[in-house]
Amino acid sequence: MNVARDGTGIEVLFAAGTLELRGVLPPGIKLTPHAAWDARSRCFRAPALAYADLVRFLHREGVAFEDRARAYVELERGLSVSREPRPFQSEALRAWREAKGRGVVVLPTGAGKSHVAVLAIDDKRRSTLVVAPTLDLVRQWYDLLRTSFACDVGVVGGGTYDVQPLTVTTYDSACLHMDHLGARFGLVVFDECHHLPGPSYALSAELCLAPFRLGLSATPERSDGQDAKLVRLVGPTVYRKDIVELSGPYLAEYETVRVEVDLSAEERAEYELERAIYLDFVRSQGIRMGSARGWNDFIMRAARSGPGQRAMRAYRRQRELSLGAQAKLEHLERLLEAHRTEKVLIFTQDNATAYSISRRFLVPIITHQTKIKERSEILERFADGRYRAIATSKVLNEGVDVPDASVAIVISGSGSVREHVQRLGRILRRKGDKFATLYELVSRKTGEVFTSERRREHAAYGGGGA
Amino acid sequence: MIGPDLVRARKRNGVLALAKESVEARARARTLAEEVLLIIATHVDQTRVVLEGALSELAMAPQERKLAMALKKLALDDSAFDGNPTLDAPALRREVFSRAVVAREALALGARFERATVIAEVAARLGVTPDALESGLYSDLRSAQRLRGAPIYDADGLLARHARAEVQAVLLCSVRVVVEVRCATADQYRALFHKLKFRQLLFEMSSLESGGYRIEIDGPYSLFESVTKYGLELALLLPALEACDSVKLSADLRWGKKREQLRFAVDLTRAELSEPAPARDDVQGLLDGFRQGAHWRAEPAREVLDLPGIGLCVPDLCFTHQVTGEQVLCEVLGFWNRAAVWRRIELVEKGLAHKIVFVVSARLRVSEEMLDGAESAALYVYKGSINQKALERKLEELVAPAPARRSKCTK
Numbered sequence: 001m002n003v004a005r006d007g008t009g010i011e012v013l014f015a016a017g018t019l020e021l022r023g024v025l026p027p028g029i030k031l032t033p034h035a036a037w038d039a040r041s042r043c044f045r046a047p048a049l050a051y052a053d054l055v056r057f058l059h060r061e062g063v064a065f066e067d068r069a070r071a072y073v074e075l076e077r078g079l080s081v082s083r084e085p086r087p088f089q090s091e092a093l094r095a096w097r098e099a100k101g102r103g104v105v106v107l108p109t110g111a112g113k114s115h116v117a118v119l120a121i122d123d124k125r126r127s128t129l130v131v132a133p134t135l136d137l138v139r140q141w142y143d144l145l146r147t148s149f150a151c152d153v154g155v156v157g158g159g160t161y162d163v164q165p166l167t168v169t170t171y172d173s174a175c176l177h178m179d180h181l182g183a184r185f186g187l188v189v190f191d192e193c194h195h196l197p198g199p200s201y202a203l204s205a206e207l208c209l210a211p212f213r214l215g216l217s218a219t220p221e222r223s224d225g226q227d228a229k230l231v232r233l234v235g236p237t238v239y240r241k242d243i244v245e246l247s248g249p250y251l252a253e254y255e256t257v258r259v260e261v262d263l264s265a266e267e268r269a270e271y272e273l274e275r276a277i278y279l280d281f282v283r284s285q286g287i288r289m290g291s292a293r294g295w296n297d298f299i300m301r302a303a304r305s306g307p308g309q310r311a312m313r314a315y316r317r318q319r320e321l322s323l324g325a326q327a328k329l330e331h332l333e334r335l336l337e338a339h340r341t342e343k344v345l346i347f348t349q350d351n352a353t354a355y356s357i358s359r360r361f362l363v364p365i366i367t368h369q370t371k372i373k374e375r376s377e378i379l380e381r382f383a384d385g386r387y388r389a390i391a392t393s394k395v396l397n398e399g400v401d402v403p404d405a406s407v408a409i410v411i412s413g414s415g416s417v418r419e420h421v422q423r424l425g426r427i428l429r430r431k432g433d434k435f436a437t438l439y440e441l442v443s444r445k446t447g448e449v450f451t452s453e454r455r456r457e458h459a460a461y462g463g464g465g466a
Numbered sequence: 467m468i469g470p471d472l473v474r475a476r477k478r479n480g481v482l483a484l485a486k487e488s489v490e491a492r493a494r495a496r497t498l499a500e501e502v503l504l505i506i507a508t509h510v511d512q513t514r515v516v517l518e519g520a521l522s523e524l525a526m527a528p529q530e531r532k533l534a535m536a537l538k539k540l541a542l543d544d545s546a547f548d549g550n551p552t553l554d555a556p557a558l559r560r561e562v563f564s565r566a567v568v569a570r571e572a573l574a575l576g577a578r579f580e581r582a583t584v585i586a587e588v589a590a591r592l593g594v595t596p597d598a599l600e601s602g603l604y605s606d607l608r609s610a611q612r613l614r615g616a617p618i619y620d621a622d623g624l625l626a627r628h629a630r631a632e633v634q635a636v637l638l639c640s641v642r643v644v645v646e647v648r649c650a651t652a653d654q655y656r657a658l659f660h661k662l663k664f665r666q667l668l669f670e671m672s673s674l675e676s677g678g679y680r681i682e683i684d685g686p687y688s689l690f691e692s693v694t695k696y697g698l699e700l701a702l703l704l705p706a707l708e709a710c711d712s713v714k715l716s717a718d719l720r721w722g723k724k725r726e727q728l729r730f731a732v733d734l735t736r737a738e739l740s741e742p743a744p745a746r747d748d749v750q751g752l753l754d755g756f757r758q759g760a761h762w763r764a765e766p767a768r769e770v771l772d773l774p775g776i777g778l779c780v781p782d783l784c785f786t787h788q789v790t791g792e793q794v795l796c797e798v799l800g801f802w803n804r805a806a807v808w809r810r811i812e813l814v815e816k817g818l819a820h821k822i823v824f825v826v827s828a829r830l831r832v833s834e835e836m837l838d839g840a841e842s843a844a845l846y847v848y849k850g851s852i853n854q855k856a857l858e859r860k861l862e863e864l865v866a867p868a869p870a871r872r873s874k875c876t877k
Contacts, residue, residue: 016686179666337579
């Protein structure tokens with residue numbers, strides 16, 4: 001341990017996602033508020049997130065200390081492939097550097113957010129952990145880092161545990177392993193960082209001591225307002241460009257087409273019957289479905305009685321009928337034939353519908369059940385044209401790079417603006433003079449019309465939201 | 467394990483309590499458990515989706531929904547499933563989807579995609595029937611797995627499993643747990659503290675007047691924020707707690723989607739205490755050997771020696787001098803690993819206040835000199851078997867007046 005002439009000095013250790021400080025402090029120096037006394041282990045303790053501030057404090061106060069917490073290394077080499085960044089990518093990197101290497105970059109899907117991260121890794125040259133929401137994205141980052149830095153890249157997640165100075169992981173695995181991995185990275189990149197402020201995912205940022213942090217997102221805002229936490233966990237938004245600002249020069253031109261279809265006579269009859277059962281129950285219980293508590297009230301009361309359980313079944317059935325209307329599948333058939341020489345992504349709200357589409361139209365499917373090997377093969381065959389369409393529910397919503405896809409067909413989805421914008425983003429990556437089209441199939445005169453209106457409230461759809 | 471959403475509990479005045487069952491409700495729960503197990507037993511070799519379909523038909527009253535779902539979940543978790551190994555489903559899909567692309571691209575103007583033709587062509591090429599191809603196409607999905615073995619317990623076994631699972635599910639939402647625990651043997655305490663350490667949990671401990679200990683358990687990060695991050699670790703601690711003789715557990719919870727702050731308490735004391743586990747052979751040998759001893763009397767120790775931030779040890783025996791009444795504790799480390807010995811030496815060096823002898827086999831290659839001169843502790847290293855006389859000499863040395871002892875403590 002480093003000891004000053006007066007015999008004072010402390011050790012800083014990384015312990016299960018926290019920092020332990022042990023030793024003798026010089027007179028007059030107080031570690032609070034940077035750290036708190038922990039009687040359980042007779043030492044001062046701080047969250048790992050506070051590492052950079054704490055070390056700066058110790059330096060500033062002239063406290064002799066031995067840093068046994070930091071376990072990250074400098075990368076032996078930087079980028080092996082030099083690619084000229086687009087002007088907005090350079091601006092984003094500059095803004096991030098000026099913010100002391102902590103902050104969020106907001107760029108639309110397809111604009112090349114991951115290249116900003118590659119530039120940041122090259123700039124800092126510290127062991128880096130990239131955290132992504134899905135295994136597909138992990139695979140994509142793995143390929144990108146391996147080709148960009150010509151070195152081994154580690155993967156943690158999906159049954160693999162291989163930690164290297166450049167490592168990629170999922171948010172779930174980061175939560176599980178940050179207790180013991182949190183000292184091994186100087187830079188952490190949170191891809192699709194709007195996931196981070198959730199109560200468990202946030203801990204993966206808290207338990208990690210990385211002094212440099214970069215968040216990437218096209219849509220950082222969250223309906224629960226928790227995006228404000230990103231400032232503490234990653235840093236402030238340091239750069240932002242929207243779809244409308246980059247459409248044309250950097251993103252493909254596009255159109256969105258809403259197709260309204262009719263339920264068949266049998267579907268309509270059953271829909272009205274089931275909906276009436278559901279609505280009768282809601283009215284009889286005085287539940288206001290439009291209110292913030294409406295849905296929770298319904299679930300709670302539905303569980304308490306036989307009629308309630310019947311109402312819940314009725315709710316599910318009428319929804320199933322509107323989301324999976326026969327006419328949608330007939331229209332899908334026409335669209336697949338019309339776009340048979342293009343690359344098409346088919347999105348559904350649930351896995352069962354995605355599997356039924358795959359089975360009926362004999363198109364490959366990717367869901368959370370698809371194993372990595374088959375997933376990679378499907379994406380590879382899609383990229384080289386051996387497959388022309390992929391059906392999926394939600395796993396391709398985010399980030400996965402399917403550059404040639406020019407048609408998205410939304411069979412069904414939630415009311416989430418983010419999900420809808422992300423689905424559009426999947427077909428916007430610019431390639432030649434590609435023109436992209438997103439079809440949204442909606443069952444006329446059903447609750448789905450309202451869901452569709454909610455999710456289109458974004459500038460990308462000509463709606464009011466950001 | 468089950469999720470907190472399947473726990474039958476009531477909230478009142480900031481306290482979460484597991485629902486109490488009436489005699490009728492208990493009988494009904496037993497019937498449900500029997501029915502769940504019967505359905506599973508009669509579906510061996512069926513697919514998971516068929517089995518789950520049959521289980522969903524289980525008749526129940528609305529208030530039994532959570533119980534029934536939890537019983538189904540636990541019984542399914544304890545059933546054995548496997549996939550359909552006869553067909554390579556991903557390879558079948560590759561063939562079929564590739565052929566479908568070609569067929570779709572070759573469509574003449576106005577012609578329709580003929581699914582059946584694609585299936586028939588691929589089936590013919592692979593030498594299987596179209597039906598076999600259809601059934602094999604997604605046979606690797608979870609829903610297509612086949613049941614190979616039902617759980618090995620009966621209805622009472624399933625209900626016991628459910629009782630534990632409900633407490634564990636509550637603990638998943640806990641941010642801190644306090645237990646008042648009493649064990650008959652040192653080995654029980656050791657197992658509990660070993661589990662705490664293994665789960666990387668931190669604790670503060672204090673003695674109870676009635677005997678036993680009060681232990682507050684949470685994780686390192688809990689110092690800054692009440693998080694449920696350690697909930698799984700705390701839930702997994704439950705079997706170790708249940709192995710103790712008496713446990714009163716209370717927990718601070720963040721319950722439900724709104725993470726409501728609630729308290730939870732449960733008494734895990736066994737209604738019928740099992741016979742105390744016999745002491746290990748080496749410890750029992752000392753108890754028997756000192757029964758006829760003239761100077762020292764031995765009895766099982768009841769203390770856990772804790773030095774916060776450094777570690778703890780759990781002595782096996784407490785020796786009392788027949789004349790002076792002085793007491794010396796003894797931990798028999800036997801053939802454990804050397805690291806355990808170093809940890810004990812560190813405890814002594816960092817201020818362990820009790821008089822104690824650590825009994826260690828020579829096979830661990832440590833020297834008695836390691837604790838030579840320590841005021842309150844000694845190492846007794848034995849070859850072969852523990853020699854009662856030699857141990858007695860160590861005990862005598864520790865109670866001898868200080869000048870007779872060396873003062874340096876070296877490692």
